[in-house]
Amino acid sequence: MTAGRSALAVGIGIVVAAMAAAGWVLTAPRPVDPQTARAVSEPGDPAAGKIVFFLAGCDSCHLSPGQSDPTRLGGGQELRTPFGSFFPPNISPDRADGIGAWSAVDFANALMAGVSRDGRHLYPALPYPSYARMSVKDVRDLFAFLRTVPPVSGRTPPDALAFPFSIRKAVGFWKLLYMPAIAQPLAEDPTDLESRGRYLVEGPGHCGECHSPRTFLGGVIASRRLTGAPLPDGKGKAPNITDGGLADWSESDIAYALSTGLTPSGDSLGGPMAAVVRNLAQVPEQDLAAIAHYLKTVKPGGDS
Structure with a gap:
């Protein structure tokens, strides 16, 4: 009887460990695929990207507090939600505090996959479930435009989220439920x-x-x-x-x-x-x- 119980306990332990490992793999951050990475790395058109910028309303969240110029993108305006407060980051081309040191692939990973430059999940306060549907052309054009706006120094405060929403790894489970299944991004706009x-x-x-x-x-x-x-x-x-x-x-x-x-x-x-x-x-x-x-x-x- 004791041996049977021990075997059962071992079996349950193996199943739990396997489920945990599967969950870890399934919820890992997934950057854009190599084909998309190559495509977004081609030169973009800043003039076309300016139109994408206004269509996407980037300044609505990333405008520096107290600014009226939509190209002053130092971020930091508090975005209050039922899960806590987000402080959208600096997306100006400042190399230290903004995205001036980012590659086009870094940008595409954030915008289309919700993956940060250091490989972590981004919270969907950035509406990447929608931006994932953007064409490769629009993404690279938008990135090209953002490189032309004025650099703004200063980093934004950290997000203030209630537990358990502060567990960033849990965003991977959220993505399994709500990220759109897109086999391959559009190359051009319809x-x-x-x-x-x-x-x-x-x-x-x-x-x-x-x-x-x-x-x-x-x-x-x-x-x-x-x-x-x-x-x-x-x-x-x-x-x-x-x-x-x-x-x-x-x-x-x-x-x-x-x-x-x-x-x-x-x-x-x-x-x-x-x-x-x-x-x-x-x-x-x-x-x-x-x-x-x-x-x-x-x-x-x-x-x-």
């Missing part, structure tokens, strides 16, 4: 109206990150994408921007509101959308038209 709109909304525009309800773990509920959600800081709500929520809006109404902040009823888009409008006012009209067209195809259940 060009037809609806595909372009979908790409901008789901990729660089990351609209679903604010406008979609989330699980208790903070993952977007895919079946309700874009149907509205409380804002991360708990102050207010991002509205339903599917065709159901925008039923009384035409495509031209949506495009106009995105570039001016004025709604069909004469109201102004405020709160976090004010920064979004400020950025989208800098992008080509055809991109706004594509976004508007796509949003009108998304049904209230989150499907298009």
Whole structure:
């Protein structure tokens, strides 16, 4: 009997150890694949990257506190969430405190895979589940543009997260649940109206990150994408921007509101959308038209 119990205990121990090892492997940070790494390392176009910068709203999180110039990207503005406070980092080309010493692959790993330069998981306060859908061209063009903005010295405070969300290794499990399965990133952006709109909304525009309800773990509920959600800081709500929520809006109404902040009823888009409008006012009209067209195809259940 004792020998049997000992054998059982050993067997259970082996199973537990094997499960722990499998979990460790499955949740390890995974950088971009070699093909993507080679592609993003090709020279980018800073002028095209400037448009990506405004589409992605990089300054909304990474702008230095007290600054109005969107290219002063020293970071440090507190981002309050149900999990604690994040302080977005310095992404200026300062070599000591920003990303001036980064390679294009370092940048792609952060943006598309949520992996830091030193090989750790990044928290999804950086919306890399959306940015993972970006094209290789947009990523390298954005990196090229960021190298042209003014260097800003100074490092940001460390994130202040509640336990157990402070356990960075746990982000690997989160990625297993919520990172999109993308076999190979797009080489170039789509060009037809609806595909372009979908790409901008789901990729660089990351609209679903604010406008979609989330699980208790903070993952977007895919079946309700874009149907509205409380804002991360708990102050207010991002509205339903599917065709159901925008039923009384035409495509031209949506495009106009995105570039001016004025709604069909004469109201102004405020709160976090004010920064979004400020950025989208800098992008080509055809991109706004594509976004508007796509949003009108998304049904209230989150499907298009």
